[in-house]
Amino acid sequence: MAELLQNLIDGLGRGSIYALLALGVAVIFGVMHLLNFAHGELITVSGYAAFWALDAGWSWYLVVPLIVLVSVATSLVIERVAFSRVRGADDFTLLLTSFGVHFVVSAIFLLYVSASVKTFSRPGWVTNTFAVGSLRIEVFDTVVIGVTVLALIGTSVLLQRTMFGLALRAAEADFDTARLMGVRSDSVIRGAFALSGALAGIAGIFWLMRAGSTVPSAGVNPMLKGVLAALIGGLGSLRGAVLGGLALGMAEVLLRSRLPDSVASLTEGVVFLLIALLFIFRPQGLISVAHAERV
Numbered sequence: 001m002a003e004l005l006q007n008l009i010d011g012l013g014r015g016s017i018y019a020l021l022a023l024g025v026a027v028i029f030g031v032m033h034l035l036n037f038a039h040g041e042l043i044t045v046s047g048y049a050a051f052w053a054l055d056a057g058w059s060w061y062l063v064v065p066l067i068v069l070v071s072v073a074t075s076l077v078i079e080r081v082a083f084s085r086v087r088g089a090d091d092f093t094l095l096l097t098s099f100g101v102h103f104v105v106s107a108i109f110l111l112y113v114s115a116s117v118k119t120f121s122r123p124g125w126v127t128n129t130f131a132v133g134s135l136r137i138e139v140f141d142t143v144v145i146g147v148t149v150l151a152l153i154g155t156s157v158l159l160q161r162t163m164f165g166l167a168l169r170a171a172e173a174d175f176d177t178a179r180l181m182g183v184r185s186d187s188v189i190r191g192a193f194a195l196s197g198a199l200a201g202i203a204g205i206f207w208l209m210r211a212g213s214t215v216p217s218a219g220v221n222p223m224l225k226g227v228l229a230a231l232i233g234g235l236g237s238l239r240g241a242v243l244g245g246l247a248l249g250m251a252e253v254l255l256r257s258r259l260p261d262s263v264a265s266l267t268e269g270v271v272f273l274l275i276a277l278l279f280i281f282r283p284q285g286l287i288s289v290a291h292a293e294r295v
Helices: 002-032 041-055 060-081 091-112 139-161 163-173 175-180 185-211 220-233 238-258 264-281
Strands: 129-132 135-138
Touching: 002 135, 002 139, 002 163, 002 185, 002 220, 002 238, 041 060, 041 091, 041 185, 060 185, 135 139, 139 163, 139 185, 139 238, 163 185, 185 220, 220 238, 220 264, 238 264
Parallel strands: none
Antiparallel strands: 129 135
């Protein structure tokens, strides 16, 4: 029983990061019907910003807000440079654009920075643990879960209690009608990218703290986790994105602990198999969402 509780806590910590990534993916999909495969590049850019700042002697207290600011700025630049120019294009063109952004960002760091791994110091408390009965709980997981809960509450308040949130929800429901009611499409889309960048930045803080390094391809894994979690939960559903992220994190941790040592390295493959079975029997994901036409 103690081992199961330990795994559940570890799964919540891992799943919380995935939930933040998936929520950022879901926000963009809800407004533009764009499955953004460039979402992970926000962490790539933020990772190099963190490396340079730490190398210059900054403390993590300054690097944490820097990561979020860089992620938001990168998201807005990507929207302005790439997606604003193909906003009225078909879904396939948008998808290719997101892949193009992913490869271009990776190539820029590969060609003009370095292909080698850039390591940086992690906060000392990342590896600390504390005891609760027979459980050994990582301080890192506790902080991740707490910050994620606060981020989700803040996002919920933003979407439910502000004019921007009302405009965003109206655009997700029916963009044409929302524009006729006075919602400015440019403002809503850029606001959605800023919110997506902020969520990716918060997730990126913990992703980079755990990794302690960055490379030009650093965004691939978080992008895959975020997109998969959003697909599991149901594309366009914010609640589904959170649920999908937690489910994915739990599945990885529980499988890694339950599978025999000889096949534990195949955890990722087993997770993908379970996801494939989910999509066969419930292709709409855990939560069904009715999508309006994209503008």
